[in-house]
Amino acid sequence: MNEANPGSQPKQEFERVLTQSATAIASFDGEQKSLVERTRHFLHSSPAAVPLIVLVLSLAVFAIIVGSRFFTPFALSLILQQVAIVGIVGAAQTLVILTAGIDLSVGAIMVLTSVVMGQFTFRYGLPVELSILCGVALGGLCGLINGILIAYVKLPPFIVTLGTWQIFLATTYIYSANETIRAQDIEAKARMLQFFGEKIQIGSATFTYGVFAMILLIAVLWYVLNHTAWGRHLYAIGDDPEAAELAGVRTKRVLISVYVLAGFICALAGWAQIGRNGSVSPQVGQFANIESITAVVIGGMSLFGGRGSILGMLFGALIVGVFSFGMRMYGTDVQWTYLMIGVLIITAVAIDQWIRKVAG
Numbered sequence: 001m002n003e004a005n006p007g008s009q010p011k012q013e014f015e016r017v018l019t020q021s022a023t024a025i026a027s028f029d030g031e032q033k034s035l036v037e038r039t040r041h042f043l044h045s046s047p048a049a050v051p052l053i054v055l056v057l058s059l060a061v062f063a064i065i066v067g068s069r070f071f072t073p074f075a076l077s078l079i080l081q082q083v084a085i086v087g088i089v090g091a092a093q094t095l096v097i098l099t100a101g102i103d104l105s106v107g108a109i110m111v112l113t114s115v116v117m118g119q120f121t122f123r124y125g126l127p128v129e130l131s132i133l134c135g136v137a138l139g140g141l142c143g144l145i146n147g148i149l150i151a152y153v154k155l156p157p158f159i160v161t162l163g164t165w166q167i168f169l170a171t172t173y174i175y176s177a178n179e180t181i182r183a184q185d186i187e188a189k190a191r192m193l194q195f196f197g198e199k200i201q202i203g204s205a206t207f208t209y210g211v212f213a214m215i216l217l218i219a220v221l222w223y224v225l226n227h228t229a230w231g232r233h234l235y236a237i238g239d240d241p242e243a244a245e246l247a248g249v250r251t252k253r254v255l256i257s258v259y260v261l262a263g264f265i266c267a268l269a270g271w272a273q274i275g276r277n278g279s280v281s282p283q284v285g286q287f288a289n290i291e292s293i294t295a296v297v298i299g300g301m302s303l304f305g306g307r308g309s310i311l312g313m314l315f316g317a318l319i320v321g322v323f324s325f326g327m328r329m330y331g332t333d334v335q336w337t338y339l340m341i342g343v344l345i346i347t348a349v350a351i352d353q354w355i356r357k358v359a360g
Contacts, residue, residue, distance in 0.1 A: 051315035062326035077205035083321040084210040092262035093292040100305025101157035107288030108168035114270030118280030143263025147256035183278030197275025238305025
């Protein structure tokens with residue numbers, strides 16, 4: 001009689017085949033990745049890394065070229081003052097571009113809301129606090145118009161915001177009659193309009209409240225984008241709107257909320273712009289849309305949506321500020337600054353295309 005364990009002997013023919021098959025766990029990693037592939041994966045998972053590296057290198061290069069006066073606290077804080085407006089508008093542009101859209105009207109909204117804040121105060125005699133609230137509400141209304149046309153009417157974001165850019169600018173000129181409210185009048189009667197331009201001395205560095213507003217805004221948006229469902233929905237819509245909708249994301253509502261919030265942020269930028277310049281002028285800040293897109297692109301944000309970091313946008317704005325300030329201190333013509341920024345834009349897009357191959 002056979003004493004062997006009956007469970008150890010295969011009873012069927014196919015079981016005998018299975019006992020002879022390989023038992024190793026399948027591996028899909030393949031061969032070890034090269035340094036280039038590992039670098040590409042790192043940059044894909046950390047979109048703010050490239051602009052941060054470029055920013056550090058830019059600071060080092062200009063410190064060598066210009067000398068120690070470039071690295072003084074006063075000089076570095078002056079760069080922050082110069083990029084504060086672009087950083088605030090760039091935050092609005094970041095939200096839109098994350099959804100694979102683009103907003104060409106951000107600069108026009110900024111100018112229009114600043115003009116409304118000034119005109120409501122001086123033309124109609126409203127309290128300055130109420131005028132500021134009216135300007136902020138108007139910014140949200142402008143964003144709502146963009147959002148409805150894009151989310152419900154299904155028009156392309158580029159076409160919609162190109163049209164509203166012209167409409168908002170024309171409205172600004174018609175309403176203000178191209179009138180500038182002087183800085184001394186604002187200082188005498190509505191000083192709160194210049195709040196974000198007031199300076200604070202910290203050691204040898206000089207900051208404005210506009211700089212702190214930019215930093216606080218970006219910090220809040222960074223948290224929202226990385227630690228809330230709404231932030232994850234933005235990335236999902238930018239990556240694949242149809243898949244996001246199938247997953248339960250209310251894409252239309254999210255898109256409208258993005259453009260409304262962008263309008264509010266542009267109104268904040270309009271208020272900060274008054275503080276930066278001291279006056280209210282329909283001529284100032286018209287091209288903030290181009291400057292914000294420049295900061296976003298150089299900051300490693302993908303124009304195809306779904307990938308990027310708001311910190312990268314801040315680094316991109318600072319890179320532009322460092323180049324502008326450094327080349328001015330070096331004594332070069334301003335056109336060389338534009339040339340270098342143009343090269344940076346093309347290089348940033350090329351790097352983005354190279355990094356996106358990881359996802360493919």
